[in-house]
Amino acid sequence: MRSVALVLCTLSTMLVFVAAAPSAQAAGPRHDAGERAVVRAINRARSHHGLRHLLAERRLARAADVHTRHMLAADVFAHGAFVQRVRRYVGYRRIGETIAMTNRCGARHVVRMWLDSPAHRAVLLSRGFRRVGIGRRVGRIGTGRACLVTADFGSSR
Numbered sequence: 374m375r376s377v378a379l380v381l382c383t384l385s386t387m388l389v390f391v392a393a394a395p396s397a398q399a400a401g402p403r404h405d406a407g408e409r410a411v412v413r414a415i416n417r418a419r420s421h422h423g424l425r426h427l428l429a430e431r432r433l434a435r436a437a438d439v440h441t442r443h444m445l446a447a448d449v450f451a452h453g454a455f456v457q458r459v460r461r462y463v464g465y466r467r468i469g470e471t472i473a474m475t476n477r478c479g480a481r482h483v484v485r486m487w488l489d490s491p492a493h494r495a496v497l498l499s500r501g502f503r504r505v506g507i508g509r510r511v512g513r514i515g516t517g518r519a520c521l522v523t524a525d526f527g528s529s530r
Contacts, residue, residue: 404429408507410480411522415497415505418488422498430527433506436462437523440472441508444521450474450514455525465504465527469496478511478520487524502526 404412409429416426436459444450455470471493473483487493496502508523 404434404507405509407478407480408434408509411483411507411509411524412505414480414484415524418484418497424498424500425503427502427505427526430463430504430506432462433459433504433525433527434508435506437470437506437508437525438510439508440525441510441521441523444472444523445510445512445514448514450521459525459527463527465529467501467528467530469499469502469526471496471524471526473522474514474519475522476518476520478509478522483509483520483522496526497524499526501528501530503528503530 412427412429419426440453440455440458443453450472452470452472456468459468459470471487473486475482475486484497487497504527506525506527508525509520511518511520513519514521
């Protein structure tokens with residue numbers, strides 16, 4: 374079966390004000406094996422371009438996971454108000470997000486999709502980001518099965 378892939382435009386922004394992350398929301402899910410594989414695939418791509426690795430961050434993972442679950446529950450594929458959503462979990466000055474929807478959930482496949490999109494590639498290969506959190510889930514969007522992946526990026530610089 375041919376892979377059906379859809380990648381939405383990447384949004385990245387620099388914010389001047391730093392909001393404190395609520396401590397009750399600081400704890401979040403640990404990355405599962407598939408999510409760790411996405412982090413490794415992102416870091417392989419970054420290494421290939423002479424960039425430092427991103428560190429996996431639990432609070433960003435929580436933000437990404439909440440969004441991925443929400444997209445499946447609401448039967449929608451969109452960033453929404455990602456700046457406000459991610460700000461509930463972290464107080465980084467700079468944040469970015471990429472999302473992917475595909476029927477192939479492999480980490481390399483998802484990262485390759487992002488790298489093939491100029492806007493997503495710019496986020497993945499940005500020198501400005503230091504941390505990443507991944508939310509990856511399988512469910513139904515519309516009438517079909519889909520693997521949704523959210524990657525939230527952050528840096529205090």
